[in-house]
Amino acid sequence: MDRFEPNLRIPGPTALPSSVRDAGSRQMINHRGPEFATMLERILTGMKPFFGTTSDVAMITAAGSGGLEAAIVNVLSPGDRVLAVSIGSFGDRFAKIAGIYGAAVTKLDMEWGQAADPTAIREALQADPGVKAVLLTHNETSTGVMNPIPVLAAVVREVSPGALILVDSVSGLGAVPFEMDAWGVDLVVTGSQKAWMAAPGLAMIAASDRAWRAMETATMPRFYLDLRAHRDAAVNGQTPFTPAIAVVFQVDEGLRLMHQEGADAVFARHEACAAAARAGLPALGFELFADQRFASRTVTAAVVPDDLDWKAFNTEVKRRGVILAGGQGKLTGRIFRLGHLGSVTLEEILGAFSTLEIASLGAGRSVTPGAAVGAAQAAALASFGLVAATTAGAGA
Numbered sequence: 001m002d003r004f005e006p007n008l009r010i011p012g013p014t015a016l017p018s019s020v021r022d023a024g025s026r027q028m029i030n031h032r033g034p035e036f037a038t039m040l041e042r043i044l045t046g047m048k049p050f051f052g053t054t055s056d057v058a059m060i061t062a063a064g065s066g067g068l069e070a071a072i073v074n075v076l077s078p079g080d081r082v083l084a085v086s087i088g089s090f091g092d093r094f095a096k097i098a099g100i101y102g103a104a105v106t107k108l109d110m111e112w113g114q115a116a117d118p119t120a121i122r123e124a125l126q127a128d129p130g131v132k133a134v135l136l137t138h139n140e141t142s143t144g145v146m147n148p149i150p151v152l153a154a155v156v157r158e159v160s161p162g163a164l165i166l167v168d169s170v171s172g173l174g175a176v177p178f179e180m181d182a183w184g185v186d187l188v189v190t191g192s193q194k195a196w197m198a199a200p201g202l203a204m205i206a207a208s209d210r211a212w213r214a215m216e217t218a219t220m221p222r223f224y225l226d227l228r229a230h231r232d233a234a235v236n237g238q239t240p241f242t243p244a245i246a247v248v249f250q251v252d253e254g255l256r257l258m259h260q261e262g263a264d265a266v267f268a269r270h271e272a273c274a275a276a277a278r279a280g281l282p283a284l285g286f287e288l289f290a291d292q293r294f295a296s297r298t299v300t301a302a303v304v305p306d307d308l309d310w311k312a313f314n315t316e317v318k319r320r321g322v323i324l325a326g327g328q329g330k331l332t333g334r335i336f337r338l339g340h341l342g343s344v345t346l347e348e349i350l351g352a353f354s355t356l357e358i359a360s361l362g363a364g365r366s367v368t369p370g371a372a373v374g375a376a377q378a379a380a381l382a383s384f385g386l387v388a389a390t391t392a393g394a395g396a
């Protein structure tokens with residue numbers, strides 16, 4: 001397959017547009033100089049509309065998990081009671097980090113594939129009025145579920161008005177609308193390798209005024225991840241430590257492309273690609289894993305059928321240039337995932353379905369040639385409003 005770029009259909013890291021790749025290969029600059037200062041300011045300001053906030057955004061050189069760790073250690077103290085709502089593997093990770101740093105974590109586990117239940121959150125908060133923070137996952141990449149954050153945040157605000165709401169949107173932010181200020185969310189974490197079309201290496205974190213105030217009294221240990229140091233350095237156009245400059249160049253270029261396309265168009269593209277994925281997989285005979293009322297707009301998970309030799313099938317799909325993601329944790333071998341975020345185009349999704357059709361036929365599955373591609377195309381065009389949803393047929 002050397003002739004082709006693979007069709008990287010995992011939910012991050014996502015494929016880089018050519019101008020982003022070029023940006024990453026630029027010569028280094030002085031990260032204490034004016035060019036860096038201008039770029040940092042452009043990025044931190046340019047991200048605010050995607051977070052839906054007027055508060056300060058911090059950028060740290062770390063994987064998304066480093067951003068989650070920063071969220072915990074900056075606003076909490078050992079012994080603080082935390083309600084960790086988990087709908088999958090990344091919700092589990094957020095809870096684990098809080099526990100490791102000494103928070104008294106109550107875990108609210110939902111069945112994987114389901115969204116968080118607002119009633120269960122309400123009851124958990126009513127049972128413990130002392131909860132200091134609630135941890136939520138916006139887009140659970142391991143299951144393909146997108147939590148209804150405004151609904152969940154409203155419950156927290158009503159029952160526990162003083163609790164901080166910390167949200168992992170590593171794989172959601174930038175691809176779908178998010179209104180941190182309007183929804184009353186206190187802290188949101190995202191990662192460069194997802195919707196932002198850049199390489200892994202940077203985590204961006206926005207904190208509400210309340211969260212910034214909480215940092216003044218929180219006592220969990222922190223040095224590298226102290227967000228106050230990052231905010232203070234940013235005032236002078238710097239980061240407190242040497243940043244991953246190549247990735248900063250890329251995020252700057254990715255963000256430029258996103259602003260050029262327009263946020264609404266970026267969101268519509270993601271929605272259409274998601275609609276295509278949700279229509280194409282069932283047309284190939286794959287059952288969707290997630291509760292479709294809360295289906296993610298950045299990744300779609302499907303159940304591996306009992307009669308499919310997944311390893312052989314995936315090897316063939318890969319040989320033909322499409323890279324899918326398997327299941328994580330307890331879903332290993334049970335589901336596979338198709339990512340549709342970042343620079344994703346509808347043509348890439350349709351191409352992936354063409355390959356999946358061919359591999360399915362090769363595996364002896366009963367598939368009508370063109371059915372999945374057609375269903376995906378029709379659903380995407382309906383999502384774009386180019387054909388009526390009823391005539392599109394597939395995808396319902």
Ligand SMILES: Cc1ncc(COP(=O)(O)O)c(C=O)c1O
Pocket residue numbers: 011012063064065066090137139140141142168169170171191200
């Ligand atoms: C929802 C979510 N949270 C956290 C992470 C962790 O990010 P990283 O792998 O960059 O540490 C990921 C990565 O896939 C994710 O999808």
